[in-house]
Amino acid sequence: MNPETxxxxxxxxxxxxxxxxxxxxSNYSYLSVMRVKELAEQYGVPIVWKPFLLGPIFKSFxxxxxxxxxxxxxxxxxWQDMARECVKYNLPWxxxxxxxxxxLLPMRVALLGADKPWIVDYNKRMMQVNxxxxxxxxxxxxxxxxxxxxxxxxxxxxxxxxxxxNKRRLRAQTETARQRGIFGAPTFFVxxxxxWGNDRLQDALIFAAGLKILPxx
Amino acid sequence: MNPETxxxxxxxxxxxxxxxxxxxxSNYSYLSVMRVKELAEQYGVPIVWKPFLLGPIFKSFxxxxxxxxxxxxxxxxxWQDMARECVKYNLPWxxxxxxxxxxLLPMRVALLGADKPWIVDYNKRMMQVNxxxxxxxxxxxxxxxxxxxxxxxxxxxxxxxxxxxNKRRLRAQTETARQRGIFGAPTFFVxxxxxWGNDRLQDALIFAAGLKILPxx
Numbered sequence: 001m002n003p004e005t006x007x008x009x010x011x012x013x014x015x016x017x018x019x020x021x022x023x024x025x026s027n028y029s030y031l032s033v034m035r036v037k038e039l040a041e042q043y044g045v046p047i048v049w050k051p052f053l054l055g056p057i058f059k060s061f062x063x064x065x066x067x068x069x070x071x072x073x074x075x076x077x078x079w080q081d082m083a084r085e086c087v088k089y090n091l092p093w094x095x096x097x098x099x100x101x102x103x104l105l106p107m108r109v110a111l112l113g114a115d116k117p118w119i120v121d122y123n124k125r126m127m128q129v130n131x132x133x134x135x136x137x138x139x140x141x142x143x144x145x146x147x148x149x150x151x152x153x154x155x156x157x158x159x160x161x162x163x164x165x166n167k168r169r170l171r172a173q174t175e176t177a178r179q180r181g182i183f184g185a186p187t188f189f190v191x192x193x194x195x196w197g198n199d200r201l202q203d204a205l206i207f208a209a210g211l212k213i214l215p216x217x
Numbered sequence: 218m219n220p221e222t223x224x225x226x227x228x229x230x231x232x233x234x235x236x237x238x239x240x241x242x243s244n245y246s247y248l249s250v251m252r253v254k255e256l257a258e259q260y261g262v263p264i265v266w267k268p269f270l271l272g273p274i275f276k277s278f279x280x281x282x283x284x285x286x287x288x289x290x291x292x293x294x295x296w297q298d299m300a301r302e303c304v305k306y307n308l309p310w311x312x313x314x315x316x317x318x319x320x321l322l323p324m325r326v327a328l329l330g331a332d333k334p335w336i337v338d339y340n341k342r343m344m345q346v347n348x349x350x351x352x353x354x355x356x357x358x359x360x361x362x363x364x365x366x367x368x369x370x371x372x373x374x375x376x377x378x379x380x381x382x383n384k385r386r387l388r389a390q391t392e393t394a395r396q397r398g399i400f401g402a403p404t405f406f407v408x409x410x411x412x413w414g415n416d417r418l419q420d421a422l423i424f425a426a427g428l429k430i431l432p433x434x
Binding site for chain 2: 182194195
């Protein structure tokens with residue numbers, strides 16, 4: 001056994017994975033999608049990508065839209081907050097002229113790519129289309145354009161994304177989100193512990209890296 | 218003109234005040250009440266204390282209680298989040314057995330003290346009674362105990378707090394909160410710009426200190 005292996009064995013807490021639950025229609029998911037890869041690498045934490053649909057979650061609460069639409073006082077604030085957050089994180093930002101944007105097709109494609117290397121860039125590009133280019137994202141034209149830019153077989157992936165099996169998988173993943181107590185996006189799970197919101201991304205990574213033990217209840 | 222005065226004049230952005238809107242029944246206000254004085258001093262930012270009542274704000278949205286009670290999924294999460302936040306900020310914490318606690322009398326006393334030096338310690342003590350000692354706070358006995366501990370004339374202050382004039386002032390301050398778009402607590406105003414939540418306290422102070430210009434919309 002060489003000293004390096006020995007040191008690794010002696011590490012009290014091996015990093016566990018960060019489950020990253022996100023939605024392309026969610027503005028606070030945009031912040032995390034743009035930040036998570038680089039930040040997770042700093043902490044040595046692997047990411048498990050968990051695309052899901054927010055709409056059915058909100059419907060299960062009896063809501064017909066995003067709380068940012070339904071509660072107008074909070075809605076008015078959110079766009080000021082987003083502009084400031086993007087300055088803070090040095091991210092481009094254009095307030096969307098349509099919100100929340102439907103993201104069914106791009107989320108189905110994300111589910112296909114969740115365990116592929118291209119998921120990182122695909123997520124970022126779809127988010128930029130929504131929150132920087134201010135364009136609708138739930139159509140074949142834009143999804144095809146993004147996939148092609150990434151050098152991927154767009155027609156094939158879109159056909160696969162729209163297969164009954166893949167549609168069923170996204171519904172099942174969304175139902176899992178609901179059952180696990182997810183009530184918004186982004187949400188992070190680390191070893192069964194839920195962290196909600198871009199504001200908790202770093203805390204979740206610190207917890208995943210085992211740098212600090214946080215109480216579980 | 219001495220050099221010191223000259224340097225002060227040359228400062229491009231003089232710090233402006235942080236308006237701190239808070240409620241003793243609000244758990245996230247607890248985090249900010251315990252942190253704000255020391256943090257604001259680091260940034261050289263003066264604090265304007267703005268006690269108000271959350272209940273009438275929530276009622277104006279048609280809510281009969283806190284959203285943490287009304288939305289059970291978020292409610293379940295909030296107490297895990299609070300425990301972790303208190304570890305992060307090194308604050309004591311006991312999950313309240315009653316939530317949200319009515320805080321009418323202590324808030325009326327806070328309004329009386331808002332421009333007095335004792336407001337800082339009074340705020341902290343009332344918050345600790347609610348979120349560390351897990352005791353009801355809306356009664357004369359506990360408010361009197363806290364004021365007496367601080368070396369203040371408890372009976373006189375409580376009588377003054379319950380005067381018609383002071384009651385009217387707290388109602389007016391709460392109505393001002395509603396009109397200015399406050400939808401939760403804690404809320405910070407800096408030069409007319411709203412920051413919501415303990416998670417934005419430091420951003421609000423950075424903005425107040427003029428260290429970084431954030432976009433206003």
